[in-house]
Amino acid sequence: MSSTQDPLDGISGELAHDGDVMKIVLIVFISISWYNVTELVVLVLSTFRRWRGLYFWCLLLSGCLGVGLYSLGFMLKFFTQANSTFSVTVLTVGWWAMVTGQSVVLYSRLHLVLRDEGILRRVLIMIIVDFFLLHVPTTILTYGSNVKNRSGLFVEGYNIMEKIQMTGFTIQEAIISALYVSETVKLLRLGSDHTKRRIMYQLVGINVAMFVMDLVLLGLEYASYYAVQITLKGVIYSVKLKLEFAVLGRLVDVVHGDRQSGALGNSLRLASFPYSSDQAPGAPLNTLPVPTFYSAPVTDMDTPDSRLNHEDQMDESDGKMLTMRHFSTWVED
Known part of the structure; x- marks a missing residue:
């Protein structure tokens, strides 16, 4: 790695400096990611009685295959002598499943409150197009930055593309979340029940919290704190998946309230x-x-x-x- 690169870089396969504090911080982030994923898997498998459907599998795979492999890949890359191609492959597969998987989780949840097939189809097209526009170029640059005889052009290109893809995926998730919040607020406003209003505020708050976490990652990326950003990303995406599960609980609470009140009648x-x-x-x-x-x-x-x-x-x-x-x-x- 060039001596002019930031000590927190780590793009090319290793950390520029082996400070104990930095190692501890990264290991803590990776450990939290694995803990959150393990807890999420237990909660999902014990809550869903029918293990099928887009929402169930995306929630499960985005956690296990996504956050789990993503964190494992960076553990291999930073703290072992594993082959760079192998570690990059592991973290790349995890990154695909984690980031696009999160968007598909949001998309599948959107079905609960939005019945406009045209909008749903456009959201799905956006997810697919962004996969090829953002994942594929970044993956090529990642491999190019970590091969044995790497070129400085790949590292420079990766630095630029990493910022572009993070901004793009943040906008994508913000659009899907905005659609969900808008439709959910319309739905919960149908009744004046105090519980519904409280749940509405909680749902909006959860989505705002997830957007703020994305902004934190963007800030770290634009500040060029690469190693901190990429390991913290696993923590944040695992937390976001757990918040998705909390959203599910809130939706079920709404339904339970209507069952008890009978306000919706025979329809x-x-x-x-x-x-x-x-x-x-x-x-x-x-x-x-x-x-x-x-x-x-x-x-x-x-x-x-x-x-x-x-x-x-x-x-x-x-x-x-x-x-x-x-x-x-x-x-x-």
Whole structure:
């Protein structure tokens, strides 16, 4: 590594100085990341009774395959004599799963409150396009900066691209979170219940906290504190995933409140939710498949008491709450 590079750099495979304080800080960050991931996996597996669905797998894989491998890769890179190509491969796979996985978690959660398929499709396209525009060039520069006969051009290019990709992914997550907050606030404003208002403030606060953590990472990156930034990133993304899990709990709390109050009436009966064509109408709840998060309500059921008339059709707001109610049932049953 060039002697003119920042001591906190570490881009090219090692730390410029082996100060004990710096080593301790990085090891603490990596250890916290692994602890948070372990706790998250235990919580997810013990809470979800049906281990399937986009939200479940993205939450799980973004933690295990993402944060876990990402932190392991930097542990190998900074503190062992492991082959640089191997350590970079481990951390790169983890980085892909962690960063894009986080965005897909946000995307899958967005299905709970947003039923506009056009917006959802555009969000998904944005995630896919950003993967190729931001992940791929950064990965090439990462390998180029860590090969045995590396060129200074790769390191300089990586320094520039790292800032670009972090800014891009921060904007991407901010857009998805803003859509979610906007739709959730509209939903919770349907009632004047004090509990709903408190949950609304908590959800907004959680999303603001996640955005502030992204800004902290950006600040460290633009200040060129590379080693601190990349190890702290694992901690922050593991915390963000745990906050995502907290958001799930808040949504379930909303549903429980509506179950107890009965304020939404017969239009929210689970029997009116659209099930797959291979499920017999009126089947017991515990045999029902997991439905899509958004679709139009079924209007002709075989049993007279479950058949919906035109005036009983749900509007968009009721449809959102019904989606959330079934999501709660999916998580708990």
